[in-house]
Amino acid sequence: TQLLEQSPQFLSIQEGENLTVYCNSSSVFSSLQWYRQEPGEGPVLLVTVVTGGEVKKLKRLTFQFGDARKDSSLHITAAQPGDTGLYLCAGEPRGSQGNLIFGKGTKLSVKP
Amino acid sequence: DAGITQSPRHKVTETGTPVTLRCHQTENHRYMYWYRQDPGHGLRLIHYSYGVKDTDKGEVSDGYSVSRSKTEDFLLTLESATSSQTSVYFCAISDRYGYTFGSGTRLTVV
Numbered sequence: 001t002q003l004l005e006q007s008p009q010f011l012s013i014q015e016g017e018n019l020t021v022y023c024n025s026s027s028v029f030s031s032l033q034w035y036r037q038e039p040g041e042g043p044v045l046l047v048t049v050v051t052g053g054e055v056k057k058l059k060r061l062t063f064q065f066g067d068a069r070k071d072s073s074l075h076i077t078a079a080q081p082g083d084t085g086l087y088l089c090a091g092e093p094r095g096s097q098g099n100l101i102f103g104k105g106t107k108l109s110v111k112p
Numbered sequence: 113d114a115g116i117t118q119s120p121r122h123k124v125t126e127t128g129t130p131v132t133l134r135c136h137q138t139e140n141h142r143y144m145y146w147y148r149q150d151p152g153h154g155l156r157l158i159h160y161s162y163g164v165k166d167t168d169k170g171e172v173s174d175g176y177s178v179s180r181s182k183t184e185d186f187l188l189t190l191e192s193a194t195s196s197q198t199s200v201y202f203c204a205i206s207d208r209y210g211y212t213f214g215s216g217t218r219l220t221v222v
């Protein structure tokens with residue numbers, strides 16, 4: 001069974017701090033996606049990375065795909081209370097017909 | 113916006129009863145998925161569909177069946193609901209960017 005290990009599981013920080021969330025696996029993925037989920041709603045896609053070593057930026061969020069396409073990280077600079085939510089990474093195994101394997105998520109709380 | 117609607121949003125049912133959850137999409141996407149989300153387990157794939165009448169099992173398919181008679185509708189049926197099937201169920205479609213999820217159905221089996 002392919003697994004995506006996401007860490008940390010919980011993160012509580014003050015507004016203005018930086019943070020990094022990690023997503024690791026022993027498997028190679030065709031692509032890796034990051035989602036953000038708010039209570040009572042479905043996950044919303046933030047970014048998809050497909051090339052080893054790729055870095056994508058979305059305002060204060062920076063996403064990186066590992067060179068070997070087995071791991072990824074999400075870095076948030078100067079976190080805001082509006083960043084609070086559940087962050088999920090999801091990997092697309094090779095030949096999976098688009099099926100994704102999800103990490104268990106990182107619950108982020110940013111206090112004013 | 114992929115226009116995904118799940119119904120019902122909330123349901124309480126008794127053990128042993130059959131339950132059907134509906135997912136409706138408006139943009140003719142070929143691939144549709146059913147996931148369940150549980151604390152400590154994250155999102156796990158139940159079944160998926162790659163076209164009308166074309167479906168396959170996911171990681172946690174036991175006790176569930178699906179049907180897709182039209183492109184726009186993907187139904188998830190719990191044949192005989194059990195307490196272990198209490199969960200939040202999400203439907204999703206995929207396109208070249210990634211997944212778009214519905215808002216979920218919170219199912220409680222008592």
